Every structure is written in C-alpha cells, then in structure tokens.
Amino acid sequence: MAVNKNSTSYTITFAVILVVLCGGWLAFLASSLKKQQTANVQNEKRQFILSAAGAYDIAELKGMKQTEVADIFEATVKSKVLNVNGEILEGVDAFGIDIVKEYKATIGEEGKRKYPLFTYTKDGTSKYVIPMAGNGLWGPVWGFIAIGADKNTIAGVVFDHKSETPGLGAKITEDSFTSLFTDSPKHIVDKNGKYVGIKVVKGGVKKPEHEIDAIAGATITSKGVGNMLEGGFKPYALAWDLVKY
Amino acid sequence: MSEKRESLFSKKNMKLIKDPLNDSNPVSIQVLGICSALAITIMLENAFVMSMSVMFVLIAANVIVSSLRNFIPDKIRIIAQLVIVATLVITVDQVLKAYVYEVSKQLSVFVGLIITNCIIMGRLEAFALANKPGPAFMDAVGNAFGYTWILLVVGFVREVFGSGSVFGIKFISDDWLIDNGGFYEHNGLMLLSPIALFLVASIIWVQRSVNRKLIEEN
Numbered sequence: 001m002a003v004n005k006n007s008t009s010y011t012i013t014f015a016v017i018l019v020v021l022c023g024g025w026l027a028f029l030a031s032s033l034k035k036q037q038t039a040n041v042q043n044e045k046r047q048f049i050l051s052a053a054g055a056y057d058i059a060e061l062k063g064m065k066q067t068e069v070a071d072i073f074e075a076t077v078k079s080k081v082l083n084v085n086g087e088i089l090e091g092v093d094a095f096g097i098d099i100v101k102e103y104k105a106t107i108g109e110e111g112k113r114k115y116p117l118f119t120y121t122k123d124g125t126s127k128y129v130i131p132m133a134g135n136g137l138w139g140p141v142w143g144f145i146a147i148g149a150d151k152n153t154i155a156g157v158v159f160d161h162k163s164e165t166p167g168l169g170a171k172i173t174e175d176s177f178t179s180l181f182t183d184s185p186k187h188i189v190d191k192n193g194k195y196v197g198i199k200v201v202k203g204g205v206k207k208p209e210h211e212i213d214a215i216a217g218a219t220i221t222s223k224g225v226g227n228m229l230e231g232g233f234k235p236y237a238l239a240w241d242l243v244k245y
Numbered sequence: 246m247s248e249k250r251e252s253l254f255s256k257k258n259m260k261l262i263k264d265p266l267n268d269s270n271p272v273s274i275q276v277l278g279i280c281s282a283l284a285i286t287i288m289l290e291n292a293f294v295m296s297m298s299v300m301f302v303l304i305a306a307n308v309i310v311s312s313l314r315n316f317i318p319d320k321i322r323i324i325a326q327l328v329i330v331a332t333l334v335i336t337v338d339q340v341l342k343a344y345v346y347e348v349s350k351q352l353s354v355f356v357g358l359i360i361t362n363c364i365i366m367g368r369l370e371a372f373a374l375a376n377k378p379g380p381a382f383m384d385a386v387g388n389a390f391g392y393t394w395i396l397l398v399v400g401f402v403r404e405v406f407g408s409g410s411v412f413g414i415k416f417i418s419d420d421w422l423i424d425n426g427g428f429y430e431h432n433g434l435m436l437l438s439p440i441a442l443f444l445v446a447s448i449i450w451v452q453r454s455v456n457r458k459l460i461e462e463n
Contacts, residue, residue: 005317006318010318014325015321015324015325018328022331022332026336029336033339033340033343043346166354166355
C-alpha cells in the first residue's frame, strides 16, 4: 500500500524529519567551525585596536598573518579594566570582554559594567584605545576610539557594525566618516575641564571641537554612534582625573 | 517498457547548461537576481565569491529538491524548499566566516540574502520539482554560470574603472592620481550601485542585438 504523501500524518512526519536533519547539520557545522571563526574575530579586534592607535594602516594589518598581528599586539599593547567610576578592576581580562555583549548585559546597570582600556606604546609615547558599543538601526554598532597622550584629543577611530544598511549606515566604517574625527582636533573635555564627550549632529557642526557631522540618510545609525560616543568616555575621563567637577 | 537511462551529458542535458549562458540568461534575459548583481560587483573578488556561493546553493538545492520531489507533501512544498535553501545559505555563510573572513565582512548581509535571490526559488519551482536530479544538476550549473559571467563582467568593469585594479592587484599606480600630482582620476561613479544597472542594461542591449533568437518581431 503506497503511503499517501499528502496525508496529515505524513506531512507532519516529513516536516519533523526535515527540520531535525537541517538543525542537526547546522549544529554540527557551527561547532566544527567555531574555533576558526573565533580566531578570525579576535584577530580583527587586534587589527582594529592597532589601527585606531595609528600603529599601522588597516590595509597593512589585513595583509599580515594572524600570528604576526598577535605578536605586534602582544609587544605594544597593555590592557586594564575599569569600572564606571574609573577605578581599576584587578584580575579581569580586558581583551576577552566582548564590548557589545558587555553593554547588552548591563543595560540599566552601568554600575556593574566593565570598561576595558588598551594602551598602545611606541617610542615612549602612549595612545589609549577605548572600546564602545551602541545601537544602530538594524543591530549593534561598536567602535575603538583612540585618544592621544594628552588624554583629551581623539587620535584615531575604527567603527564596525553587524547589519547596518550598505551605502548608508554602513558608511561609519569608511574613511569618509572616520576621517572627520581626526581632520581637526576633537576633544572630549572642554576648556573649562567639563566632560562633553563627542556628539554626532545633523544640520551642521556648531562646535567643531566637540561635534561630528552625521551621515546624510543614516540618521538612526548616526544617532546610535553619537549616543555611544557621548557617554562612552566618561569612566575613562574619571580615571584620568580629567573631569574637574 | 523500460526507460532508457539518459546520460548526464546527453544533448538534451547539455542544452540545459548552454541555454542559461545566453538565450535564457537568468540575469539579463529572465531578469532575476539583479539586487546582488548591483551590490557585490564593486570588487571582482567579492563578485567571484558571491557567484561561487550562489552556484553552490543553486546546485545543492536543485539536486536535493529534485531527489525529494516525489516525497515532499504539496501543502508544505514552498516551506520545505525554503528550509533547504536556508540551511544551505547558512552553511555557506558560516564557512565564509571561518575561511575567508575579510571577504565575508565585505559581502556582509548579501550572503544571507541569497535566499531571496529569485534565481534559486525560480529554478526550484520551474525545474527541480519536475525533473530528475541529473538534469536538475545541469540546469543549476547552467543558470549559475549564466549568473556568474554577468557578475564577473560587471565586476571587472567596475573594479578596473573605479579602483584601477583587478582582483585587488593595482595596475594604476597611486603616483598617477591627480591628488598626487598625476593626471588620472578613478571613475567614482563606478563605485556606486546605480552604475551596475547601466552596465547590466548595456549587456542586455548587446546580447539582444547579437543573439538572433532574442530579437522580437516588432
């Protein structure tokens, strides 16, 4: 007796078997590839930190082997973890903190958040690289902001995102946006010692030292980056005694 | 009466590969899969990886769905196809992230969007469901190559004129650029998506003029 392939029981059985097979295959695939994928993400993190600090051009870093990048990172970057008041937290691995996950896990509980700080030192001068995370239009946005030895001027930035719109929000990763942070000096603390952070504004920049022009057509992504930058420097400013109030 | 088993490379099956290259090209004649043709073709390397990804998904989906064509219940036909294509697309995405991470970041959301590429569902519905796995394989290969050559041509033009390189190898030295005191300026328009539409339209124009079978009566 032939099985009726359109009967309800057959349909349900087929669906269940198909889903179980597909799910099983994907689970197997994910666990097999995890090691390689994690290595890629960590390598990229090192590249971002080094390029934000101005150590190398990002294109150069992308051309290097993963072991080369790791060696350079090991030799020139030291890390610390701070809490929201700028106090150092001992025994916490800074590099291991996934900044996007950290922000997500501590929404509304900034008191519990860990703030990593990477210090790049070459020829005696240091640059401080601060990771931050925020919300774009379709998903998270994050960045590595490097501050110069004066602990006030932006020295370099690298932004990244998960799924912002190509050609619009995705432009935050491009030179046309990141160069705005270093074309002219941008300070996180104003002349009176008051912490201001960096704002991303629409319709023209009025305070060139503390504001960046938003990307046309990418309002929400720009806002997300702006929110991220406004508050993101605070714990570090506190740690450096920059904030005088 | 016994059916004569048709060889994989019979005349009928070879036609399945040849037709989509020209007469029924999925991008220029059937006008499917345009979105990715616009977005990924700024650099040849990306166009190539995207073509290979679509080829893998198309061939695997066609063969799997064709093999299961007598077992898939009618009520969940489309959903079953979607599950199979989605699994294949996720497989490609994960493999790219593991082995060519840089390229996967540039392809960003477009690999995940392969499932929305009309060529895939189009061939499954139009061919795989009604044909044996052998011919389905050939049909997928043909359509995939048809898609690939269009992407590579558009990618080649855009990269050569927009970035002065081929597969990332620059042949226009930076010293020649006007910004550096030279005489040459890269064509910035080539880096924007709309130019790909113009290029595909040009290909359609040339194809329709040259290919006798496509010239319509009026």
